Amino acid sequence: MGKNFDEANKLFTSPDDTIKDYLTSFIRCQNKYQLCALVLCILIDNGFDPDWLNLEYAPIDKIDRIEKIVNECDININRQRQRADLKYCFKTLELTYLKKQGNLYIMIHDKIHEMAAFLYGQHFTECFIKYAPTSFVLDHYRFPSCKTKENDNIITLSEYMSEEYLNRMIRNLKEGDVIGTLNNKNLVVDTFRAEIINIFQHDPVVRSALNPFCRNKWYKPYFIRTTPLIEAATQGFSDIVKVLIDLKCDVNIINYLGKSPLFKACEGGHIAVVKLLLDNAANLLVCDDHGLSLLHMSCLNGHLGVVKLLLDKSFKMFKKKKLRQSLFLTAGELGQKDYIKRLKNGVNVSLIDRQGRSPLYLACKEGHTNIVKQLLEKHADVSRCNNRGQSPLIVACKGGFEDIVGLLLKMNANVNKKCKDGRASLHFACKGGYSSVVERLLQYKANVSQVGWAEQSPFYIACEGGGHIDVVNVLLDNNADILFRDKYKRSPFYAACEMGYTHMVRLLLEHSADVYECDKFGTSPLHAACKGGHEEVVKLLLQENADVNQCDKYGQSPLHIACKGNDVEDGLKTYDQGYREIVNILLEKNADVTLCDNQGFTPMNVAKAFGNFDIQSLISVKQS
Known part of the structure; x- marks a missing residue:
């Protein structure tokens, strides 16, 4: 009785561990019939009917799989007694691990299905590699030399099982699952990737599976989730990308999000893939559904090498075409003639996405100093604001990026430019407590008395936003008015008291706060x-x-x-x-x-x- 109570208590306090222990016990206790019943329900799609153990009643496409799974569990399906014992086990597991839907048994819960699949995937590795869904095989099996940061639910393959894994991937390719095979973390292993490339190059069945994604094929781009080339570019495998290009895969096909292979390569910072795609006439003008261009995405993610490459490539194209088209042109920009008139010294890099953000804005927001330098050298517009009126200087101050703030100020960024809520760069620097940024702004004549929508001064923001004593001292040295009140007639001293910043209250009292x-x-x-x-x-x-x-x-x-x-x-x-x-x-x-x-x-x-x-x-x- 005590043991049963302990088991019940463990089930409620550590349910996952308890269920794993029970599932493991089927292996440890060598209960092959119950174990086989669970494995069949995991590996046979959409449930298992025990009557299928008599193979003449089983669906034709499942006969081979059922027979091999049962044999793997050391059960002779052709012997009536063993077949009957296995069939009976489905009933014994009902309402504990299995549930019945019509005549089919399935796992009682998705979480139990997931745990059981992983545990039995280690014990019956060959069986699971052959018959488990592709998603399970891709998610859980790794080569010993595959260096990934994953720790949980990973099964390391032996040398023999590595061969079985490769055979499964080849079979997937021949069955047309090219995308699933390329979305594979084991591709970081050079030898495995070389095998896949060899299959692409020499197997006619696999090559025919690429036909829907080749040039001059009819397709509806906004119904395509992904393509082999998009997957390879996303992973950054330039050797696979080259093979797919050689096989005439369309380099400019876009998915339902408006992203092309080049877009995904820029997003991931895969410079070798970017070069390869650009050399093969990939479209530089592509933008995704949010209006983000290649340059936007590269700046956002801090890929300096890609930014340099795009700027260099687009500038050469600009010169070659003699202003016949504008580069990185997004839908919704000015007409082509008007836009070209605005191009002065090279390529315009101040385009905006649907939120009004330029590449410079994104680089400043994320703190990518070297990219900001590159864009400023190409005459990016430092005054271009997003739809909320926030300039690159404002977002740089918001992030506390002093070096970027200095670069923008040297390019004559308007230090007192307000966003739509009335706040300027100094407000954001004060709120973040960035005293060195505040000092830099004040050197460029930032207005310490400027107020936002609630008529709150930078000094008020510094006192309220986090008790930034260093910032407050800098503002006091620059004659900030400690008695200035907001629209609710609340002073900086009131804000400090409300927030409980004792050190701030003491400082303001020393400066005659009321x-x-x-x-x-x-x-x-x-x-x-x-x-x-x-x-x-x-x-x-x-x-x-x-x-x-x-x-x-x-x-x-x-x-x-x-x-x-x-x-x-x-x-x-x-x-x-x-x-x-x-x-x-x-x-x-x-x-x-x-x-x-x-x-x-x-x-x-x-x-x-x-x-x-x-x-x-x-x-x-x-x-x-």
Whole structure:
């Protein structure tokens, strides 16, 4: 009984481990009939009918597979007794590992199917390589020399099984599964890749499977998920790409996302593949469904070598065609004649995608300094903003990329350019706490008084956004106004108190911050500190003689606010011991426990309403 309880407890506490133990026990205990029943349900597509064990009733396309799987489990399917024992095992496993749909048995749950397939795929390696779905074989089996970062659910192949694996891939190719074979992580092994290339070059059946993807073939690009050439370019295998090009695969075919083999090669930074495709007339002008060009994608992912190659190749084409066409032209750009007029010193690299982002914008956003240099040398437009009005300088400041900020400023980027919400580069640098970037912007005359949509200054942002003391000091050295208030009449000092940045509050008090100021709702810094539960800030404010009984427009004092505790979050009342200490501090400063707010509630009423019993006790002692 105790053992059964322990097993049940383990099942609920570690269900995956428990199920794996049970599945492994079929191998360990040599229960070949139950093991065979599970393997049949895994390897036979869409379920298994036990009547198929009598092969004359089995579907013709499954007879060979059933016979070989059963033989692998050391069961003679031609012997009636063994066949009957195996058939009976399906019933014994029903509702534990198997379930019945009509006459077919399948695994009871996808998770159990996955675990069992992996465990038995190690024990019956040859059987699984031959008969498991291609996706399972590709996902789980690796050559010993295949260096990947994968750790979980990987089965290393022996030398003999490597031959079986190759045979399976050849069979897949001959059956027309070219794409599945190329989407194979074992292709990093040179010898295996050489074998696949040899099959492509010399097997007429495999070559005929490539016909739908060859040039001058009818196809609907937006119905194509992928092609052999797209897969090879994605993986970065230039030798396979060359073979496919030699076999007349279309280098400009695009998938349903608008991506061509060249696009995928640029996306992955596979420079050898990019060169090969460009040398074979791959289209430089292709853009995906989001309007991203080859240059966009290379800049976004930081592939400097590809960027240089694209710029060089497109510039040569530009000169050769004598302005007859614009390069990297996206749908939705200006008419060709108008666009060409804007080309001055070489290739225009300031095209935009559907979000209004240029290649320079993306390179600045991701912090790719060397790519930014390349684009600026090609006269990329530093003022080109995205659809939200954010310039390359703004996103560089947002990421804290000081070197890029310096490059853009040297190219006369507008340091005070606002995005659509009114914020400029200095706001974003202050919010991120990038003091060196802030200093650089101020050297180029950034406006410390510029405000965003909520009329918040860079100084306010620095105080509120993370308590960036270094940034605040830089701004103070540049005459930032610490008393400037936003549209809600909240000052930087109020924001620091609200957020609980004790060191910031102390610094601002040293610069004559006003502890009595209130926002448009009559809320003082002390109210804000009490609401946030910031005990140390409350102490600092009271040391500066903050009015402990000052009420907001709702008639609530700081004590009313502190008595609420954490207020209400997600519908659940919560309580923090810190609020008890704040209430205690306020009472020691003679906070008035009899004050009523506009609804007639005293601090005691508020504490009761929010169920803060410790606070009720403190107030009761004060009242007595």
